[in-house]
Amino acid sequence: MKLTLHIWRQKNTNAKGHFETYIMDNVIEDMSFLEMLDVLNERLILEGKEPVAFDHDCREGICGACSLTINGIPHGPEKGTTTCQLHMRKFKDGDEIWIEPFRARAFPVIKDLIVDRSAFDRIIQAGGFISVNTGQAPEANSILVPKKNADTAMDAAQCIGCGACVAACPNGAAMLFVAAKVSHFAYLPQGQPERKLRVLKMVEQMQKDGFGNCSNYYECEAACPKQISVKFIALMNRDYLKASFSDEKSELIRNQLA
């Protein structure tokens, strides 16, 4: 199969980027999207050119390292799939493919298709800890978790932090990511003691990192490789609103003033 690739090339964060066009002959349909890029890079190296820089790690769809906006959709056209699990059989011979980095102010391009997603790490750090005993695993029945809540918490915990939600959002908002992280503790008894403080701090950090606001476009939910629902954003809004009128909020303001 023959493909025309338009790939975003950018030397570094401050350089101006541009598209370069590459013709790929003999693309095998069993290749993953990243393997197709590997083949391109091998060719570029042989030609003495700079290979295309892109993020990847496990290539099993669970680590959240791979990115790419393919034909305007983060992780490409296949629903509920990361780029590494997208296969070339989803494309047709003669297709033109536009490959761009995840775009948002909070995700500056490092090189070519690699963006800096450390804003997500800062949000996670802002979330802080949960109060549990360390050491041996506790007896499983000492804290009871209703099955339904455990399932919902797991739905939220599926988030791999890839940033597709931010990339898909026309506002570059990180609401789905933060909502998933807030919600997976909100549904569990272990998450209750710090519940209010957690949502306040994570949302505050999200704003500091320059993400946009939510306009309820629901593009994030559609692009999410783990198909995390926007109902978690509703839950976060609810939690945030409750926390805004709590002792925890007053305490935060006091600490900031001190």
Place this chain on the structure above:
Amino acid sequence: MSLFGYLRSTILSKVVMAITGAVLVLYVIVHTAGNMLIFIGKDSLNSYSAFLHSLGPILWIIRAVLILSAILHIITSIKLKFENLAAKPSKYAVKNYLKAKLSSRTMIWTGIMILSFVVYHLLHFTFRTTNPQHYYPEFYQPHNAVSSIIIERFDVYRMVVLGFQNPLISIVYIVGVILVGFHLDHAIQSMFQTLGYNQKHYFPTIQKCSTTLAIIIVLCLVSIPISVLLGFIGGEI
């Protein structure tokens, strides 16, 4: 914390958008229902108008709430829009939307157009500056009056009919109302999501109701200028 302190928080800003939006939507629903009295007849519409004017201070409280809601809604939306534009400095060369409807992506633009339409609407029917020649008093004798008291009241019916008999004015209203419907298609369900009411079982229904309610409001309001233009109402003035 000042009145506009909420603007510092992304979620509180959204909540203010939702609550002020809810106030305005409720008003639009009541306003639409009231306007439908024109189909019952001249007397119904004019008595309704006289009743509203007789409310006095209550009317001003309602107006104050509406004006405050509109101002907060506008200020907050502008702040959100500028932040959103800044958060996405570079656009994709190719962008495929998966779920975002045209109505959701054009909220700020339909909003600005609705604002200009509302300003015109107020100048036309409330302040009566654009077409002062359409303003007439009506001398009216109540049906069940014991004596032959004659009451002077404002002839809304005649003003509306004379206004809409001008095709240009009718077109402005039809376009304005369709824009309102387009805005509401996204707005009503969005309100529920922002305020945290999104559960798997009933949210799809809320989304359908949002669109249906928007369509009903548009059909009701558009039917008035069309009926006037076609001569279904207003023949007797």
